[in-house]
Every structure is written in C-alpha cells, then in structure tokens.
Amino acid sequence: MMKEPHSDLCSSYIKIFVVVSCYWIVSITTVFVNKALLSSDSVALEAPLSITWFQCIVSFTICFTLSQTNGIPGIFKFPKGTPWNIDIVRKVIPLSIMFTLMIATNNLCLKYVGVPFYYVGRSLTTVFNVFLSWLLLRQTTSLKCIMCCGFIIFGFYLGVDQESLLGSFSLLGTIYGVIGSLMLSLYSIYTKKVLPSVNQEVWLLSFYNNAYSIILFLPLILMNGELNVLWNYRNFDSTYFWFQMIIGGLCGFAIGFFTSLQIKVTSPLTHNISGTAKACAQTVLATQWYNESKNILWWTSNVIVLASSALYARFKQVEMEENSKKPQPEEEKSLV
Incomplete structure (x- = not known):
C-alpha cells in the first residue's frame, strides 16, 4: 500500500525534530564540558589545541x-x-581543514571568554554566509536580508561593548570567535558539496574529518607552543x-x-x-549556572x-519559495 503524503510529512518533521533536539542537547553539554576542560583549576592544562586534538x-x-x-549488530551498520584512499583524501581534505580550524578556534574562543558571551562572540555566521555567497558564488541578497545582517553586526558590537563595561571582555577570545564564525559558515556550505563524495554517509564524513584532523592539528600545536x-x-x-x-572526547564526537x-536533514541555513x-538557550543556562548578573543592554544585544x-x-x-514557483528556462532545467 502507498503511504499517504501526510504520513510522510509527519515522519519527516519528527525526524528533523529529533535530530535538532539531539544537536541542542549535545552541543550545550559539549560547551560546558569543554569550558571545564579549558579553564577549570581541576585540569589546569594550558594547551587548548592539544585538548581538542585528543578529542x-x-x-x-x-x-x-x-x-x-x-x-x-542489531542497531545500525x-x-x-x-x-586513506587518495581519491577520498583529495575530495574531503578541504572540508577537513575547515573542520579543524572551526573546532580549534571554537575552543580557543571558549577558553578566553565566558559561556554567556560565547553566543554573541560567534554570532556573525549568518553575516559571513551572505558575504561568502556574494564573494564566491556572486549570489545577490535582498535588502531585507542585508538589513538583518546589519542588525546582527550591531547586536554583536553592543554585546562586545557591554562585555567590556562589565570587565569580562577578551579581545583574543572575540577574534577567535569571529574566525570560528567564518569557519562554521564555510564548513556548513561545503558539507553539502562533500557529502555526495561519501555516499551521503554522515558517519564516514565524521570518520574522515577526525582522521585528517589528527594530522592537521600537529603543526597548529607546535605553532601554539604547547609541547613545552x-x-x-x-x-x-x-x-x-x-x-x-x-x-x-565523547562529546566532541x-x-x-x-x-x-542536522545539515544533512535540513540545510546549511537552517543549521x-x-x-x-x-546558543540563546545556552546563554540563559550559563548565566544561571555561573551566577552571573548582566545588565539590560547586555541582554538587549542577545535579543537583537x-x-x-x-x-x-x-x-x-x-x-x-517564491523562486521555486518561477518558471525555469529549459537550459537551466537540464543543468539541474
């Protein structure tokens, strides 16, 4: 019997909801665990890239x-x-470089800034998406979307300003946050392109990214002076x-x-x-967990x-949705 479209749609929504929920839980847990590893007195290891490398x-x-x-057995195959296939290396290594820089800068940002500010410090990903789409693909963006990006930049600036007034601002951590936003944007866009090279298998992509990152992290660890x-x-x-x-390490995996x-079942933009x-929910949890008091303008920057x-x-x-309704020329249909 044929499945009803409504049933298929519900199944898709349930799948997306489960994936997004798992992403939220794992991501928030990972941030708190990594903050403890990178900054707590119980660990006291001033080698953030080595910690990331171990993960x-x-x-x-x-x-x-x-x-x-x-x-x-009995659960999944x-x-x-x-x-170590040379063809796979050639196709995946650019994404792995982005992956390595993304997780490295994310952890470096987290080391130097507090968890509540971590959200604002890495909030420019959408802005980078628009800029890179224009720079690399020559795709134009509507005025409304550009205005949204302008407000995001303003909110970021306001958050930095208020963090500075509260005495907890870290310039180095903020710079790493901006670089991390750039790498996340590149990684999200490029993942869709690389997934077909691994037969749309997220497990294989994770396997390959971590394999190559183990090697890619070694020169970064040396340059950061962590051997001593x-x-x-x-x-x-x-x-x-x-x-x-x-x-x-388990959280990192x-x-x-x-x-x-999440990128596979939704899109880079949705991700x-x-x-x-x-990150907004994470910010609220972090202020409660660390008993930090923030002023109205600080919270305003998050809301913006x-x-x-x-x-x-x-x-x-x-x-x-509007573009999908427009008729396409025959030559564009053939390309699609």
Missing part, C-alpha cells in the same frame, strides 16, 4: 572501531570506507583528568556527528539558525542578534 583521537578511535565491527606545556604538565597520572578528557546530520537559537537571525531565516525562506 579528535577519541572520535577517530570510535569511528575506526565501528568500521572494523561493521557497526553495532557502519558504512564501509577508508580515509605538555612536557611540564604534572597531572597525566590523574584518573580524574583522563575521565574528563574522555568525556570531552557526538557534536561532530549531529552537526553533519546556522538552529545553532543561533540553541537572535531576532535578526530569525527574521533573516524567514526572509530567506520566503525568497526560496
């Missing part, structure tokens, strides 16, 4: 184990593939230290998987908007960024 090792180990066992820090660190024999590191999965909305991002998403959705 990639944990993720790679999980993927490698699953690839050898063909997944978990891990797709076959190897990251690791050599002089005295808590490598601590069970609690390794417990925290492994938990952080989960966020990488659910980020790619960015979901990340913005998630969130509302502008939501309006941008709505305007883009309407534009795409």
